[in-house]
Amino acid sequence: MTIEAKYGVPVVAMHTDKFDRVAASVARVNGMPGLRQVFVPQPIMGKTAAQLRAYVDGTDPITGRPVMQEVVEGLTRPIANAEGVEYDRSTPRLVPADTAENLEQLFLESHWTDGLPVVLPTEARVEAMLAATKRKRDEVVGRMRSTHFREYWEYTVEKVAVNAVMAGARPAYFPVILALAATGVTARSSSSSAMAAMAVVNGPVRAEIGMNAGIGAMGPYNHANATIGRAYGLLSQNGQGGSIPGLSYMGNQGNSYAYNSLTFAENEERSPWTPFHTEHGLRAGDSAVSVFSGVRSTAFTLGLPAKHWREHVGHMLRGMDPHGPPTLLLDPIAARQFVDRGGFTTKDALADWLYDTARMRASEYWDYQLIQNYIYPRATFGEEPWAGKLKAAPDERVPMFKRDDIHVVVVGGESNGYWRIMGCNYQKTVAVDEWR
Amino acid sequence: MTDTLTVLNPMGYPPKVTPKPLAPRLSTLDGKTIYLVDCRFDDSDVFLGQMQAWFREHMPAVTTVMKRISSVYLQDDPTTWEEIKARAHAAIIGVGH
Numbered sequence A: 001m002t003i004e005a006k007y008g009v010p011v012v013a014m015h016t017d018k019f020d021r022v023a024a025s026v027a028r029v030n031g032m033p034g035l036r037q038v039f040v041p042q043p044i045m046g047k048t049a050a051q052l053r054a055y056v057d058g059t060d061p062i063t064g065r066p067v068m069q070e071v072v073e074g075l076t077r078p079i080a081n082a083e084g085v086e087y088d089r090s091t092p093r094l095v096p097a098d099t100a101e102n103l104e105q106l107f108l109e110s111h112w113t114d115g116l117p118v119v120l121p122t123e124a125r126v127e128a129m130l131a132a133t134k135r136k137r138d139e140v141v142g143r144m145r146s147t148h149f150r151e152y153w154e155y156t157v158e159k160v161a162v163n164a165v166m167a168g169a170r171p172a173y174f175p176v177i178l179a180l181a182a183t184g185v186t187a188r189s190s191s192s193s194a195m196a197a198m199a200v201v202n203g204p205v206r207a208e209i210g211m212n213a214g215i216g217a218m219g220p221y222n223h224a225n226a227t228i229g230r231a232y233g234l235l236s237q238n239g240q241g242g243s244i245p246g247l248s249y250m251g252n253q254g255n256s257y258a259y260n261s262l263t264f265a266e267n268e269e270r271s272p273w274t275p276f277h278t279e280h281g282l283r284a285g286d287s288a289v290s291v292f293s294g295v296r297s298t299a300f301t302l303g304l305p306a307k308h309w310r311e312h313v314g315h316m317l318r319g320m321d322p323h324g325p326p327t328l329l330l331d332p333i334a335a336r337q338f339v340d341r342g343g344f345t346t347k348d349a350l351a352d353w354l355y356d357t358a359r360m361r362a363s364e365y366w367d368y369q370l371i372q373n374y375i376y377p378r379a380t381f382g383e384e385p386w387a388g389k390l391k392a393a394p395d396e397r398v399p400m401f402k403r404d405d406i407h408v409v410v411v412g413g414e415s416n417g418y419w420r421i422m423g424c425n426y427q428k429t430v431a432v433d434e435w436r
Numbered sequence B: 001m002t003d004t005l006t007v008l009n010p011m012g013y014p015p016k017v018t019p020k021p022l023a024p025r026l027s028t029l030d031g032k033t034i035y036l037v038d039c040r041f042d043d044s045d046v047f048l049g050q051m052q053a054w055f056r057e058h059m060p061a062v063t064t065v066m067k068r069i070s071s072v073y074l075q076d077d078p079t080t081w082e083e084i085k086a087r088a089h090a091a092i093i094g095v096g097h
Helices: A002-007 A017-029 A049-057 A067-076 A100-109 A123-130 A157-167 A171-182 A223-239 A276-280 A309-318 A332-342 A347-357 A362-367 A369-380 A386-390 B044-058 B078-087
Strands: A011-016 A037-040 A094-098 A140-144 A153-156 A196-202 A263-265 A288-295 A298-302 A326-330 A359-361 A397-399 A407-410 A418-423 A425-431 B005-008 B033-038 B063-068 B090-096
Touching (some): A011 A067, A017 A037, A049 A067, A067 B044, A067 B090, A123 B005, A140 A223, A157 A223, A171 A223, A171 A425, A276 A288, A276 A425, A288 A418, A332 A407, A332 A418, A359 A362, A362 A386, B033 B078, B044 B063, B063 B078
Parallel strands (some): B033 B090
Antiparallel strands (some): A140 A153, A288 A425
């Protein structure tokens, strides 16, 4: 679209057929509904040259017309007057009054929910939520979009309150939910990789609102953990303008972590290390939320056996996709074992060791599809630390991750020393106290 | 009579859509240069290579140039767009997924 609009060069955009609704929608909301787009079958990945030549010689699965005829016509067919349009979109504050049963059905059919029943956001319930913050209802909290290609939508304090009510959250949780909204990091990425988000809460607010950092912290056993995370997800999908499969959500398998965006409190009291938020500019006495995106891959084990713990951890790290850096989620028992076995008296010391341990042969590293898609292009243009890896011999063992992308969080109730690695990307930490 | 409720709409506020013009189309591709722009996702380069072969076989009067974007598709690439504007009459970009 940039080449067309800014540089004045006629373009045909090629897509795979699974993305026809997405491509049409993105063109429309970018003011270019007449963008010439041609489709070929999905997938492109892994097909031979001969198979892809058959795509070129074949027909567009959306229109049924020959692909190359559409390409040539896309560059030569004159433009109709109506191919660029301007229009206003608005979001009415209220939904037309109806029965509770009909409204619940409307919310479901409008894709405003996560498929589960919601608490209907009546004016009284929303007012009660708004009373939990000094911020004005019409103040813009942030903006989100589901992917790089889509436009940002914005949301106010009142919109966040509406979604918090729907999630079943109590007003006492509202400052935490507002802080999550203020990150501007969507919990409803449209990525075909089926991302979820993760939210870690630190500081005094954990105890104030009864969050769980112990047994079952990451499961469906605590009202605050469950509904804060659900509110973050609902706010994301509605605040950004939707998360509809095939249109604005393309996660191929989906991700059950998205039901509550894996929201929990760090077990600061039983951790041998400093709280997570203090590593990101806040004081221990501050309350904060930290968000991670791209939550997809996991590895898990029990404790750190004395003889081969280094090898076990190394195997776990190499089991992750190198495009999803590791955040260790350690039960306090496992955290103390890392101190005892490895002498890691700080999270940084542990992360340094993880960085050095997570290595694989350069030829294998560069062969990962996500590394080819997202890292190799940057490496070829000299961006470090990846450019240096291009110089490695095929059998040289290169680091899988950037050191700064490796994190450690302590969570769990010491019913055993199980722990896991979550493949995800830390995004940012926001103070909760500013949203009280 | 069944009780009714008034509830609030949970959707955020979208930006206004403003039109962006399409570039004028070409009267013919003969004698023209078309850039085949590889967005570097999955095996797009292999696909565009096959499209380039198709042009050689079916429209030999068209000059095609394979061009990879400078980085990942998530980043704007004005250097490549400037090159296309300077040297190409049209572009085919792919493959979006």
